[in-house]
Amino acid sequence: MVPITSKKDWTSDQEVRWCPGCGDYGILLAVQMLMPDLGVAPENTVFVSGIGCSSRFPYYMNTYGMHSIHGRAPAIATGVAVARPDLDVWVITGDGDALSIGGNHLIHALRRNVNLTILLFNNQIYGLTKGQYSPTSEEGKVTKSTPMGSIDHPFNPLAVALGAEASFVARTHDLDRKHMMNTFRAAHAHRGASFVEILQNCNVFNDGAFDEVTGRTAREEKMIDLKHGEPIRFGVDGHSGVVMGSDGQLRIVEVADVGVEALLVHDAHRADPGLAFSLARLSHDNHSPTPFGIFRDVDRGDYGQMVGAQLAAASEKKGPGDLTALLRSNGTWQVG
């Protein structure tokens, strides 16, 4: 039976405490509005977060939830998902949480393909600690901890996820609820680890970071909407497109110059993550044309189910565990 719920059923009684104008509100609303569509029950849903502004998210969902330790949410959520493959487990994290202190846990959760839906709120700044540069901040960024500009080369979150061979990788942004809902829906439907980068505005410490890509006036020329099976093109009337050069490099071209046939056709189901990786690397900044949507969606066994399958196979072979037999298993002798 598919549970019938409304947005209200998914909303906790806790006051939302993000800064007014924070991009997190839009993401929370998208998730709360999506949940009734998914046909799942709040009691079978768990939100696990780390530490950071975004990580307050579980408190606002009327589900089971854990606000855990900085960076450790993917590991803790792995425990939940492996123990209980029957549950829907979501991980809410940010760029500092997932890619700095928790980088190791993120890549290993993706590598193992644990059944988690990971939403990474990327605002390219440390918000909760009041404005230090993050592992996704651009080089040269001036912050409290980098008064002369950051000299750290940033991570590209999607490239990190694809490098770990994540089986589902997507990007969306906080200004387009419908795009977020569609992306989250697909991420939730995917069995295994789903990784979604959400470009999210921090209006206090990094306001307008993505305006030149996701702003209303910029979108048409800067956002590349990836659609599986279709040529990758964008701009007014799709005048721009993406081709692969003879050197293997992806380039942005005018469709009129090369013809539609020359465009790269997006294939989210390719076993090899190489092309998705190249797409993720198409933009290196916050003003060039940037792909959005589902980069990669492939089937690779769900880790928790595979753990369960080994347990079932062991029980089939050896019968249910028998403590008396276990205690005698290394040989015994009788005294008296």
Next chain:
Amino acid sequence: MTDKPSDREPEQISHVVVRFAGDSGDGMQLTGDRFTSASALFGNDLSTFPDYPAEIRAPAGTVNGVSSFQVHISDHDITTPGDVPDVLVAMNPAALKADLHRLDQHGLLIVNSDAFDERDLHKAGYDANPLLDDSLSQYRVVEIPMTSLTQKATEPLGVKSRDAERSKNFFALGVISWLYSRPIEPTVKWVESRFKDLVKESNLAAFRAGYNFGETSELFDHPYQVKPAPLPAGEYTNISGNVALAWGLVAAGQLAKLPVFLGSYPITPASDILHELSKHKHFGVRTVQAEDEIAAAGMALGAAFAGHLGVTTTSGPGVSLKGETLSLAVSLELPFLLVDIQRGGPSTGLPTKTEAADLNIAMYGRHAEAPLPIVAAYSPGNCFDAAIEAARIALKYRTPVILLSDGYLANGSEPWLLPDPSTLPDISVPFATETNHTAKDGTAEYWPYLRDPETLARPWAIPGTPGLMHRVGGIEKEDGTGNISYEPANHSAMVHLRAAKIAGIANDIPLAAIVGDEDAEVCVLGWGSTWAAIDAAVQITRRQGVKVAWIHLTHLNPLPRNLGEVLRKFKHILVPELNMGQLCRIVRAEFLVDAKPVTKVQGLPFTAAELEVAIKGVLASE
């Protein structure tokens, strides 16, 4: 093989301590283990002490690469692997150099004389061959060319001489098996089940050749016999601490009616628990080898939130890394087990050597006020019960618990009277399934931090339970509702409640009990693996007419509620510890008693003699 009894009558002896020593590649652990198993099956009481280097293969033939296995077999109740070996089997000069100083001054020294060429002697740091001068004259030296005799014995099978060398430990095992009249069948059966084809035949041939060599060579006057020990009646197995602990966790899962979830990262000497538990998937045991120590703890805590018995195992630096997860577990008030197989430190320290210096980190090694219960195992077999007890406390009080074992218990073994599973305690606790509070408007609610008035434990509602959805987190929670609260008075109340919950466990653990003389002037207060040496030392001194009392703690936090009162009855309190006096400082601080530390930090357990000296010393100081 001569299956008939030896024509020379064995001399009855009450006990013997044998130490097998060789290069890391010589198979000494296996040899010792087989001798132990045969002795266990024969019915002796025994205790073992594997002593090996951290390097998997240190340069062959060097003192750094020596791997030893000491076993004490006896016709009476014993607890230690023996202070001083009666027999040393040295497979090469390095083994002789490393372990000769341990041998009894008139002990029996059996050497593989084939390994004493100039190159081997040089690698071990000998200028002259000790077999040729009189430096070993105080010992009974028996030289046996084990390598060449093994080669000869295996030659008819078509074994190449280089391969044959790998079987020479079985030759040594054969000699010692004859010398101490061990039954041969268990070893033969084991070799047949463990090895295949030519390796099996080669090991069997070497074992038989060694046995027959003992019988026929007349290098020994006669064999010895150590009769079975009059252990309490029942069914026994020979068990190491790590296996007992792993089985204890399996049992705890069964007794709690919960699936066991182990998150672990490989680390010496705790890895064997991961290995052992990974074999028992048919008990519903899930094991995940995590990406690091932190993730291992996190996964176990996540599993606990989801309704499993969450366990993480570690040692040394791994304990430090798990600190933040323990703190979260204290705040979340979820059942959670951290098993610490202590080793020498700080840092990498002595990974394969024992120490018990993690009591401080167990007690205090977390930021802020984060008390948790600590249980300590005292013998290899007791690791089984300690695991169940730690799980019982964790589940009943919804708290992380640290279970302390150490390298000595982990790898040491002893005969263990199998418990009757039907007599083990039911440690199951109910999950919350109903709302537990009524809001002002009459709505039924679930308050995740509404406590049981007796245990102060909060309810445990697991995902999948309709109507009880709730959020937990590391931010301070409002008493009752569990909602985020920064209220000063609430924080104070919660800090006190968490402390009171742990302190209250003192009403649910055994009182401190005195072994020995209640009217003694000196009381030995021990914990953990010092049990064996204290037991032996107390027995020895009491047999000499000295009055001694002994209390051995299995619960280190909270302490037994009568401990202060009991300790104050004694003029002298001695606290032997494999650290610099950690428990000693705790009891001094808690009870204002003049406890004195007896410390040892050599990566080795106490000997009984060391503690005998300490006991007599404090009495003589009057």
